[in-house]
Amino acid sequence: MASTTTTVPSAGPVAGSRSFLSRLRQGDEIAHIITFLFAVSVVLVTLLLVFDLWQGSALPRHKFGFDFFRTSVWDPIFDHFGALPFIYGTLVTATVSLLIAVPLGIGAAIFLAELAPARVSDTLEFFIDLLAAVPSVIYGLLGVFIVVPLMRQYIQPALKHSFGFLPLFQGPAYGVGFLTAGIVLAIMVIPYIISVSREVLLSVPRDQREAALSLGATRWESTWKVVVPFARGGILGSIFLALARALGETMAVTMVIGNTPAISASLFSSGYSIAAVIANELTEATSNLHYQSLIELGLALFLLTFVLNGLARLLIVATSQRGAGMGNA
Amino acid sequence: MNSRLRWRKFVSGFMLAMTGVCALVSVSVLFLILGYLVFHGGTSISWNFFTKLPAPVGETGGGMANAILGSGKLLLLAALIGVPVGFFGAIYLAEFSGSTTAFVVRYAADLLNGVPSIVIGIFAYSLVVLPFKHFSTLSGGFALGLMMIPITLRSTEEFLRAVPNALREAAMALGASKSKTIATVIVPAAYRGILTAVLLAFARVAGETAPLLFTAFGNRFWSQGWNQPTAALPEMIYRYAISPYDDWHRQAWAAGLVLLGLILIINIVARAILSRGIAVPRT
Amino acid sequence: MKRIAGLLVVVLAVAGVLWADSALSINGAGATFPYPMYSKWFDEYHKKNANLQINYQSIGSGGGIKQVTEGTVDFGATDGPMNDEQLKAYQDKHGSGILHFPTVLGAVVPTYNIPGVTAELNFTPDALAGIFLGKITKWNDPAIIDANKGVKLPADDIVVVHRAEGSGTTYCWTDYLSKVSDEWKTKVGKGGSVNWPVGLGGKGNEGVTGTIKNTPDSIGYVELIYAESNKIPYGNVKNASGVFVKASLAAVSAAAAGAAKEMPDDFRVSITNAPGKAAYPISTFTWLLIPEKFSDAGKRDAIKGFVKWMLADGQNYAEALSYAKLPKEVVAKEVLAISKIQ
Numbered sequence: 001m002a003s004t005t006t007t008v009p010s011a012g013p014v015a016g017s018r019s020f021l022s023r024l025r026q027g028d029e030i031a032h033i034i035t036f037l038f039a040v041s042v043v044l045v046t047l048l049l050v051f052d053l054w055q056g057s058a059l060p061r062h063k064f065g066f067d068f069f070r071t072s073v074w075d076p077i078f079d080h081f082g083a084l085p086f087i088y089g090t091l092v093t094a095t096v097s098l099l100i101a102v103p104l105g106i107g108a109a110i111f112l113a114e115l116a117p118a119r120v121s122d123t124l125e126f127f128i129d130l131l132a133a134v135p136s137v138i139y140g141l142l143g144v145f146i147v148v149p150l151m152r153q154y155i156q157p158a159l160k161h162s163f164g165f166l167p168l169f170q171g172p173a174y175g176v177g178f179l180t181a182g183i184v185l186a187i188m189v190i191p192y193i194i195s196v197s198r199e200v201l202l203s204v205p206r207d208q209r210e211a212a213l214s215l216g217a218t219r220w221e222s223t224w225k226v227v228v229p230f231a232r233g234g235i236l237g238s239i240f241l242a243l244a245r246a247l248g249e250t251m252a253v254t255m256v257i258g259n260t261p262a263i264s265a266s267l268f269s270s271g272y273s274i275a276a277v278i279a280n281e282l283t284e285a286t287s288n289l290h291y292q293s294l295i296e297l298g299l300a301l302f303l304l305t306f307v308l309n310g311l312a313r314l315l316i317v318a319t320s321q322r323g324a325g326m327g328n329a
Numbered sequence: 330m331n332s333r334l335r336w337r338k339f340v341s342g343f344m345l346a347m348t349g350v351c352a353l354v355s356v357s358v359l360f361l362i363l364g365y366l367v368f369h370g371g372t373s374i375s376w377n378f379f380t381k382l383p384a385p386v387g388e389t390g391g392g393m394a395n396a397i398l399g400s401g402k403l404l405l406l407a408a409l410i411g412v413p414v415g416f417f418g419a420i421y422l423a424e425f426s427g428s429t430t431a432f433v434v435r436y437a438a439d440l441l442n443g444v445p446s447i448v449i450g451i452f453a454y455s456l457v458v459l460p461f462k463h464f465s466t467l468s469g470g471f472a473l474g475l476m477m478i479p480i481t482l483r484s485t486e487e488f489l490r491a492v493p494n495a496l497r498e499a500a501m502a503l504g505a506s507k508s509k510t511i512a513t514v515i516v517p518a519a520y521r522g523i524l525t526a527v528l529l530a531f532a533r534v535a536g537e538t539a540p541l542l543f544t545a546f547g548n549r550f551w552s553q554g555w556n557q558p559t560a561a562l563p564e565m566i567y568r569y570a571i572s573p574y575d576d577w578h579r580q581a582w583a584a585g586l587v588l589l590g591l592i593l594i595i596n597i598v599a600r601a602i603l604s605r606g607i608a609v610p611r612t
Numbered sequence: 613m614k615r616i617a618g619l620l621v622v623v624l625a626v627a628g629v630l631w632a633d634s635a636l637s638i639n640g641a642g643a644t645f646p647y648p649m650y651s652k653w654f655d656e657y658h659k660k661n662a663n664l665q666i667n668y669q670s671i672g673s674g675g676g677i678k679q680v681t682e683g684t685v686d687f688g689a690t691d692g693p694m695n696d697e698q699l700k701a702y703q704d705k706h707g708s709g710i711l712h713f714p715t716v717l718g719a720v721v722p723t724y725n726i727p728g729v730t731a732e733l734n735f736t737p738d739a740l741a742g743i744f745l746g747k748i749t750k751w752n753d754p755a756i757i758d759a760n761k762g763v764k765l766p767a768d769d770i771v772v773v774h775r776a777e778g779s780g781t782t783y784c785w786t787d788y789l790s791k792v793s794d795e796w797k798t799k800v801g802k803g804g805s806v807n808w809p810v811g812l813g814g815k816g817n818e819g820v821t822g823t824i825k826n827t828p829d830s831i832g833y834v835e836l837i838y839a840e841s842n843k844i845p846y847g848n849v850k851n852a853s854g855v856f857v858k859a860s861l862a863a864v865s866a867a868a869a870g871a872a873k874e875m876p877d878d879f880r881v882s883i884t885n886a887p888g889k890a891a892y893p894i895s896t897f898t899w900l901l902i903p904e905k906f907s908d909a910g911k912r913d914a915i916k917g918f919v920k921w922m923l924a925d926g927q928n929y930a931e932a933l934s935y936a937k938l939p940k941e942v943v944a945k946e947v948l949a950i951s952k953i954q
Contacts, residue, residue: 027506027508027509028506028507028508030508031420031425031507031508031511032421032425034417035417035418035420035421035424035425036421036425036426038413038414038416038417038418038421039417039418039421039422039426039430039434039482040434041414041418042414042418042434042437042438042441042478042479042482043433043434043437045441045475045478046437046438046440046441047437048452049441049444049448049449049452052451052452052455052456053448056451056455073807074807075806075807076778076803076804076805076806076807077800077801077802077803077806077807078801078807080807103351104351104354104355105351105355106351107347107348107350107351107352108348108351108352108354108355108356110348111345111348111349111351111352112352114345114348115345115348115349116352124352124356126596127356127359127360128355128356128359129525129528129529129532129596130359130363130532130589130592130593130596131355131358131359131362132529132532132533133531133532133533133535133536133588133589133592133593134362134536134585134589135535135536135537135538135562135563135566135585135588136446136536136537136538136563137536137538137563137566137567137570137585138362138366138536138566138585140815141570141581142362142365144819144822145365145822146361146365148822148826149826152826152827172769174771174812174823174827175826175827176812176823187358190355190358191529192480192529194355195525195529196484196487196525196526196529199488199491199521199522199525200487200488200491200522203488203491203492203522204491205493218337218338218340218341219341219345220340220341220342220344220345221337221341223345224344231491233487233490234487234488234490234491237483237484237486237487238484238487240439240442240483241442241479241480241483241484243443244439244442244443244479245442245443245533247443248442248443248444248445248446249445250445250446250447250539251538251539251567254776254777254815255815255819258812258813259776259812259813259814259815260808260811260812260813270812270813272813274445275445275446275447276776278445278447278448279445279447279539279777280776280777280778280805280813280815281777281778281805282447282451283542283671283672283674283675283777283778284672284673284674284675284777284778284779284804284805285674285778285804285805286673286674286677286695286698286803286804290805295448295451298444298445298448298451301443301444301445301448302440302443302444305439305440305443305444306436306440309436309439309440309443383651384655385648385651385652385655385656386648386651386652386933458684459682459684462682462683462684463639463684463685464639464684464685542671543671546639546641546669546671547667547669548667548669549651549654549655549665549667549668550635550637550658550665550667553637557637558639558667558669568647568670570818571815571816571817571818571819572647572648572818573648573817573818573835573837573838573841573842574648574841575841
């Protein structure tokens with residue numbers, strides 16, 4: 001018998017599925033490209049913004065160079081501009097606000113996600129989301145009318161009395177200052193922490209909790225040692241959101257920080273932040289150098305955010321346990 | 330029951346109670362704010378407030394109708410810019426991207442989020458106002474949209490990632506392509522979270538004043554179309570609150586109340602309309 | 613999803629439909645100090661001319677100068693006159709000049725909160741300069757006590773409050789201090805924002821008043837209108853003729869009248885520390901900045917018409933809002949200047 005080579009028909013199921021596959025892939029390709037474009041646009045916009053700031057601050061950059069970041073004087077009349085007090089104030093207020101908001105926020109999120117019955121949790125969450133909608137001007141006004149007098153009359157004297165040996169709580173207390181600004185900021189950023197953390201905690205699969213409980217953990221241990229680490233990524237993401245808001249908040253801060261470019265160890269001291277000084281002086285800045293120095297401050301804040309974000313991410317990587325859930329900041 | 334177990338049980342009860350305290354503190358702050366606004370601004374809320382244009386000092390009967398409409402238009406534009414970029418960008422980060430691109434995009438979003446609102450305003454000014462030589466609703470919406478992007482992007486990404494891999498694998502096993510999986514399985518599963526993210530971003534920009542000063546500019550009259558300066562609620566609050574007149578102060582508080590009310594309504598409506606997607610039952 | 617899209621379309625349509633193009637819309641930006649006055653004027657003028665909408669927003673004097681130079685608004689307003697550098701910048705950009713038109717007058721007053729003291733304090737220029745320079749640190753300093761015999765002032769530290777943001781009020785205050793104190797002039801200078809030697813910054817007049825109310829032993833400066841509407845105590849200031857004058861509309865007008873005789877043609881003048889027994893020394897004009905050339909004839913005529921009205925009927929609204937009217941001589945000069953707008 002002559003051997004006949006049988007050709008496997010190239011038409012038929014194999015070829016048909018290939019064209020089907022390629023169509024699928026094309027659909028995926030399109031989705032990939034479109035979503036990629038959107039994601040990249042974020043980076044592009046950010047770069048454009050930095051470029052804009054860079055161009056807009058040419059004068060002071062050439063005039064002061066790096067001294068801009070080492071000087072403490074801010075004199076619009078005699079054209080001396082230094083960023084140090086503002087950087088200090090921004091850092092201090094952001095730190096204070098996070099120190100208050102993060103424990104409170106995560107605690108509240110745990111309560112809402114783990115303990116509260118669904119209806120209660122949803123209703124309370126609703127209201128907490130509203131906190132995010134309060135205009136920053138109103139936060140500022142409430143800070144002036146409620147928080148500042150409270151600080152001046154009760155809280156600051158009490159802190160001085162109990163902790164006055166620390167340089168943090170020394171000096172005259174006027175009600176305005178770093179501490180007050182930090183407190184107001186904390187109130188402003190808490191909704192972000194609670195809202196996002198709660199949702200992420202809710203999405204942790206039930207079997208994780210049950211596994212921990214079945215091994216004999218108490219309710220708290222199951223929450224803190226199993227569920228929260230599982231939701232770590234989302235919680236950290238919410239803290240980044242909060243940090244960003246605290247660094248860039250303008251209106252509320254300027255109403256309660258005292259607006260004095262001063263560097264002081266005391267939290268009671270009146271200070272200034274980058275966003276606040278930009279908001280206060282930009283619209284009235286008449287000389288080009290003044291205006292552009294304020295723009296350079298904006299650039300400085302950008303740099304600060306860059307560094308802080310980098311440090312935070314390093315910290316996360318350094319402290320992350322291997323194989324812990326979805327750590328993905 | 331040995332003492333160690335007793336201690337652990339005590340710690341458990343105590344810590345959980347503390348979380349309750351945290352929640353209580355957070356919520357009571359809100360009620361304090363609401364109460365203050367109602368007390369000081371409640372009297373100024375009337376039919377006039379919603380229908381009339383601002384009146385000059387000393388005249389009663391003025392309202393903030395143009396500011397309410399202006400805020401609405403601005404928020405609409407902001408959502409048109411912020412939501413798609415945030416949403417689709419997040420899908421890219423969660424489903425398609427490699428870790429380096431994801432890192433860069435996330436970093437950029439966090440940086441953008443930290444930019445003071447007034448600097449965003451200046452940016453929008455140089456991009457949209459200067460070339461056209463006048464202030465407009467468009468530029469204001471653009472500025473607010475920019476501010477919405479990071480919150481939407483980061484939060485949506487977190488919620489997309491939180492969807493269990495099992496769902497993705499199941500869909501693939503059934504032969505669905507990646508894009509189909511995303512559209513019909515993953516996004517609906519993360520619906521609640523995404524909605525939360527968008528509404529949060531919305532709430533944030535609704536109350537921003539600084540970016541509007543150099544873009545939307547403000548208007549005592551009705552703003553015509555999309556290319557004219559427009560009034561907005563937060564901007565009116567700012568101007569009235571720092572004025573010397575008591576009547577304007579009360580109107581500022583009232584405007585704050587109205588703004589919150591508007592966001593509340595949007596929250597309710599959005600959740601009602603859009604929550605009819607496939608919801609993964611709460612675990 | 614379709615429902616939402618439909619809703620969106622409807623909303624967009626409605627919003628876009630509000631395109632009633634019959635009204636002529638003019639935009640102006642600038643000083644915050646005269647905002648209540650201008651908003652009253654533009655509203656009243658709109659009532660008389662329904663086809664004209666003049667939209668003024670207070671983004672600050674510096675903002676006003678910048679925006680009118682950029683051309684994003686049709687006119688500007690400022691509490692401190694443009695300097696030569698800014699005038700040149702405008703000229704270079706537009707090929708024509710810009711005109712200053714004084715509109716009303718205002719004053720800045722020293723306000724304080726000293727527990728136990730209800731009397732109106734007298735402040736000498738040296739006292740004010742010394743306090744704000746940080747050299748006079750206690751209320752019972754001889755410089756203050758000498759002018760206030762019979763008032764018991766405590767030995768407390770003075771807390772100085774100034775404006776946080778740049779403002780015309782600060783410009784006026786520092787302009788005055790520069791005139792009466794050489795040390796202030798060389799150390800701090802005059803401007804909308806300065807490097808304050810001491811003190812807390814309050815945001816807006818509201819912020820300063822609030823801080824003063826909440827802080828015992830404090831002193832700050834606010835606009836006269838503000839002090840009057842909020843009924844806060846403010847002191848008398850010794851003027852160039854040696855008289856302690858309490859700020860009032862009459863005293864401000866007296867200061868302006870003195871300056872009217874030597875008013876330069878471009879109206880850029882500072883009237884702080886003006887001569888005259890009844891003059892209040894910390895007074896200031898505020899100006900509208902109107903381009904010399906308008907490309908749009910409709911806008912040009914509208915603005916000319918407004919300025920004419922402002923100098924005549926408009927002035928009658930000033931006093932009710934605690935602004936002082938322009939002296940007659942200045943008005944007359946301005947009416948002549950209107951013809952410069954082409």
